[in-house]
Amino acid sequence: AQSVTQPDIHITVSEGASLELRCNYSYGATPYLFWYVQSPGQGLQLLLKYFSGDTLVQGIKGFEAEFKRSQSSFNLRKPSVHWSDAAEYFCAVGEGGTASKLTFGTGTRLQVTL
Amino acid sequence: DGGITQSPKYLFRKEGQNVTLSCEQNLNHDAMYWYRQDPGQGLRLIYYSQIVNDFQKGDIAEGYSVSREKKESFPLTVTSAQKNPTAFYLCASSTQRSNQPQHFGDGTRLSIL
DSSP: OOEEEOOOSEEEEETTSOEEEOOEEEOSSOOEEEEEEEOTTSOEEEEEEEOSSOSEEEOGGGOEEEEEGGGTEEEEEESSOOGGGOEEEEEEEEOOSSSOOEEEOOOEEEEEEO | OOOEEEEOSEEEEOTTOOEEEEEEEOSOOSEEEEEEEOTTSOEEEEEEEEETTEEEEOTTOTTEEEOOSBTTBOOEEEOTTOSOOOEEEEEEEEOSSTTSOOEEOOOEEEEEO
Protein backbone atom coordinates (compact mmCIF):
# COMPACT_ATOMS: atom_id res chain seq x y z
CA ALA A 1 0.00 0.00 0.00
CA GLN A 2 1.15 3.50 -0.71
CA SER A 3 2.13 5.84 2.11
CA VAL A 4 3.42 9.36 2.65
CA THR A 5 5.70 10.57 5.43
CA GLN A 6 6.16 14.18 6.40
CA PRO A 7 8.81 13.97 9.12
CA ASP A 8 8.49 17.54 10.37
CA ILE A 9 5.33 18.23 12.36
CA HIS A 10 6.11 21.89 12.95
CA ILE A 11 8.65 24.26 11.36
CA THR A 12 9.37 27.88 12.23
CA VAL A 13 11.21 30.19 9.83
CA SER A 14 11.85 33.91 9.73
CA GLU A 15 10.20 36.01 7.06
CA GLY A 16 12.52 36.28 4.07
CA ALA A 17 14.34 33.03 4.87
CA SER A 18 14.27 30.02 2.59
CA LEU A 19 12.00 27.06 3.25
CA GLU A 20 12.15 23.34 2.56
CA LEU A 21 9.39 20.97 3.67
CA ARG A 22 10.17 17.29 3.41
CA CYS A 23 8.00 14.57 1.94
CA ASN A 24 8.85 10.90 1.42
CA TYR A 25 6.55 8.46 -0.29
CA SER A 26 6.21 4.75 -0.73
CA TYR A 27 4.64 3.57 -3.96
CA GLY A 28 5.46 0.73 -6.34
CA ALA A 29 5.04 2.51 -9.64
CA THR A 30 5.69 6.03 -10.84
CA PRO A 31 3.73 8.17 -8.42
CA TYR A 32 1.47 11.10 -8.96
CA LEU A 33 2.53 13.62 -6.29
CA PHE A 34 0.83 16.72 -4.95
CA TRP A 35 1.40 19.48 -2.42
CA TYR A 36 -1.59 21.21 -0.83
CA VAL A 37 -1.80 24.12 1.61
CA GLN A 38 -4.47 24.65 4.26
CA SER A 39 -5.20 27.83 6.19
CA PRO A 40 -6.94 27.42 9.57
CA GLY A 41 -10.58 26.39 9.24
CA GLN A 42 -10.35 26.20 5.46
CA GLY A 43 -10.17 23.55 2.78
CA LEU A 44 -7.04 22.49 0.92
CA GLN A 45 -5.63 24.45 -2.00
CA LEU A 46 -3.41 22.79 -4.60
CA LEU A 47 0.10 24.28 -4.75
CA LEU A 48 1.65 22.02 -7.39
CA LYS A 49 1.65 18.54 -8.86
CA TYR A 50 4.07 16.09 -10.48
CA PHE A 51 3.08 13.42 -12.97
CA SER A 52 6.06 12.91 -15.25
CA GLY A 53 8.74 14.77 -17.17
CA ASP A 54 10.77 17.56 -15.62
CA THR A 55 11.51 16.64 -12.01
CA LEU A 56 11.45 20.25 -10.85
CA VAL A 57 7.91 21.58 -10.87
CA GLN A 58 6.74 25.11 -10.31
CA GLY A 59 3.57 25.97 -8.45
CA ILE A 60 1.58 28.90 -7.26
CA LYS A 61 2.70 31.48 -4.70
CA GLY A 62 6.38 31.03 -5.64
CA PHE A 63 6.62 27.41 -4.48
CA GLU A 64 8.52 24.65 -6.26
CA ALA A 65 9.11 20.98 -5.59
CA GLU A 66 11.67 18.47 -6.82
CA PHE A 67 10.92 14.82 -7.47
CA LYS A 68 13.85 12.53 -6.61
CA ARG A 69 13.08 8.94 -7.48
CA SER A 70 16.28 7.58 -5.90
CA GLN A 71 15.32 9.11 -2.56
CA SER A 72 11.54 8.62 -2.88
CA SER A 73 11.17 12.28 -2.03
CA PHE A 74 9.16 15.24 -3.22
CA ASN A 75 10.32 18.17 -1.10
CA LEU A 76 8.63 21.56 -1.28
CA ARG A 77 10.77 24.71 -1.42
CA LYS A 78 10.42 28.46 -1.45
CA PRO A 79 13.40 30.85 -1.70
CA SER A 80 11.91 33.61 0.48
CA VAL A 81 9.01 33.03 2.86
CA HIS A 82 6.32 35.65 3.44
CA TRP A 83 4.28 35.94 6.65
CA SER A 84 1.18 34.95 4.67
CA ASP A 85 2.73 31.53 3.99
CA ALA A 86 2.01 30.47 7.57
CA ALA A 87 -0.33 27.49 7.19
CA GLU A 88 -0.36 23.70 7.19
CA TYR A 89 1.14 21.89 4.23
CA PHE A 90 0.17 18.42 3.05
CA CYS A 91 1.97 16.12 0.66
CA ALA A 92 -0.12 13.48 -1.13
CA VAL A 93 0.48 10.56 -3.48
CA GLY A 94 -2.03 9.45 -6.06
CA GLU A 95 -3.07 5.89 -6.66
CA GLY A 96 -3.32 4.56 -10.18
CA GLY A 97 -6.61 3.45 -11.57
CA THR A 98 -9.75 5.12 -12.70
CA ALA A 99 -10.17 7.53 -9.85
CA SER A 100 -7.89 10.14 -8.39
CA LYS A 101 -7.65 8.50 -4.97
CA LEU A 102 -5.03 10.17 -2.77
CA THR A 103 -3.08 9.20 0.32
CA PHE A 104 -2.07 12.18 2.45
CA GLY A 105 0.80 12.76 4.85
CA THR A 106 0.08 14.02 8.34
CA GLY A 107 1.05 17.58 7.45
CA THR A 108 3.67 20.14 8.45
CA ARG A 109 2.59 23.29 10.22
CA LEU A 110 4.63 26.32 9.15
CA GLN A 111 5.03 29.28 11.46
CA VAL A 112 6.63 32.47 10.14
CA THR A 113 8.26 34.94 12.50
CA LEU A 114 8.63 38.60 11.61
CA ASP B 1 -17.35 30.44 -10.32
CA GLY B 2 -17.07 26.66 -10.23
CA GLY B 3 -16.37 25.05 -6.92
CA ILE B 4 -17.42 22.86 -4.02
CA THR B 5 -19.88 24.04 -1.39
CA GLN B 6 -20.06 22.38 1.99
CA SER B 7 -22.78 23.21 4.50
CA PRO B 8 -23.19 23.95 7.27
CA LYS B 9 -19.80 25.34 8.32
CA TYR B 10 -20.45 24.36 11.95
CA LEU B 11 -22.68 21.53 13.17
CA PHE B 12 -23.53 20.20 16.59
CA ARG B 13 -24.75 16.70 17.34
CA LYS B 14 -26.53 15.35 20.35
CA GLU B 15 -25.95 11.86 21.67
CA GLY B 16 -27.81 9.23 19.64
CA GLN B 17 -28.52 11.62 16.78
CA ASN B 18 -27.72 11.22 13.10
CA VAL B 19 -26.55 14.32 11.25
CA THR B 20 -26.03 14.92 7.54
CA LEU B 21 -23.30 17.05 6.01
CA SER B 22 -23.97 18.52 2.60
CA CYS B 23 -21.51 18.65 -0.31
CA GLU B 24 -22.39 20.12 -3.70
CA GLN B 25 -20.08 20.68 -6.68
CA ASN B 26 -20.59 22.44 -10.01
CA LEU B 27 -17.27 21.39 -11.56
CA ASN B 28 -18.89 18.57 -13.55
CA HIS B 29 -16.60 16.09 -11.78
CA ASP B 30 -17.47 12.40 -11.75
CA ALA B 31 -15.61 11.49 -8.57
CA MET B 32 -16.32 12.80 -5.08
CA TYR B 33 -14.71 12.09 -1.70
CA TRP B 34 -15.24 12.58 2.02
CA TYR B 35 -12.34 12.98 4.43
CA ARG B 36 -12.09 13.31 8.16
CA GLN B 37 -9.34 15.53 9.59
CA ASP B 38 -8.12 15.28 13.17
CA PRO B 39 -5.17 17.21 14.61
CA GLY B 40 -1.88 15.48 13.84
CA GLN B 41 -3.47 12.76 11.70
CA GLY B 42 -3.80 14.40 8.32
CA LEU B 43 -6.75 13.48 6.13
CA ARG B 44 -8.34 10.05 6.31
CA LEU B 45 -10.69 8.84 3.59
CA ILE B 46 -14.22 7.94 4.71
CA TYR B 47 -16.03 7.20 1.45
CA TYR B 48 -15.58 7.95 -2.22
CA SER B 49 -17.74 7.73 -5.31
CA GLN B 50 -16.53 7.43 -8.88
CA ILE B 51 -19.92 7.69 -10.51
CA VAL B 52 -23.58 8.30 -9.71
CA ASN B 53 -25.29 5.52 -7.73
CA ASP B 54 -21.96 3.93 -6.82
CA PHE B 55 -19.62 4.46 -3.86
CA GLN B 56 -16.86 2.63 -1.99
CA LYS B 57 -15.70 2.56 1.60
CA GLY B 58 -12.49 4.30 2.46
CA ASP B 59 -10.20 3.64 5.39
CA ILE B 60 -12.57 4.72 8.18
CA ALA B 61 -16.14 4.11 6.92
CA GLU B 62 -17.57 2.63 10.14
CA GLY B 63 -20.28 4.86 11.60
CA TYR B 64 -20.78 6.81 8.37
CA SER B 65 -23.06 6.47 5.35
CA VAL B 66 -23.29 8.23 1.99
CA SER B 67 -25.47 8.43 -1.09
CA ARG B 68 -24.80 9.57 -4.64
CA GLU B 69 -28.13 10.10 -6.38
CA LYS B 70 -26.93 13.09 -8.40
CA LYS B 71 -23.58 13.88 -9.97
CA GLU B 72 -23.44 17.21 -8.16
CA SER B 73 -24.21 15.98 -4.67
CA PHE B 74 -22.52 13.60 -2.20
CA PRO B 75 -24.03 13.96 1.30
CA LEU B 76 -22.40 12.30 4.31
CA THR B 77 -24.43 11.05 7.27
CA VAL B 78 -22.66 10.69 10.59
CA THR B 79 -24.67 8.06 12.43
CA SER B 80 -25.06 7.46 16.14
CA ALA B 81 -22.77 4.44 15.67
CA GLN B 82 -19.83 6.83 15.20
CA LYS B 83 -18.70 7.18 18.80
CA ASN B 84 -16.13 9.90 18.25
CA PRO B 85 -17.56 12.16 15.55
CA THR B 86 -15.93 15.43 16.63
CA ALA B 87 -13.70 16.40 13.70
CA PHE B 88 -13.31 18.61 10.64
CA TYR B 89 -14.92 17.04 7.58
CA LEU B 90 -13.73 17.84 4.07
CA CYS B 91 -15.41 17.05 0.79
CA ALA B 92 -13.48 16.91 -2.48
CA SER B 93 -14.10 16.16 -6.13
CA SER B 94 -12.04 15.30 -9.20
CA THR B 95 -12.26 13.93 -12.69
CA GLN B 96 -11.90 10.17 -12.97
CA ARG B 97 -8.43 10.37 -14.47
CA SER B 98 -5.87 9.14 -11.98
CA ASN B 99 -3.40 11.96 -12.51
CA GLN B 100 -5.80 14.79 -11.73
CA PRO B 101 -5.82 16.68 -8.44
CA GLN B 102 -8.73 16.82 -6.07
CA HIS B 103 -10.54 20.10 -5.41
CA PHE B 104 -11.71 20.75 -1.86
CA GLY B 105 -14.58 22.50 -0.15
CA ASP B 106 -14.09 24.68 2.93
CA GLY B 107 -15.12 21.98 5.38
CA THR B 108 -17.69 21.38 8.12
CA ARG B 109 -16.69 21.29 11.77
CA LEU B 110 -18.78 18.81 13.74
CA SER B 111 -18.93 18.94 17.53
CA ILE B 112 -20.79 16.96 20.18
CA LEU B 113 -23.13 18.72 22.60
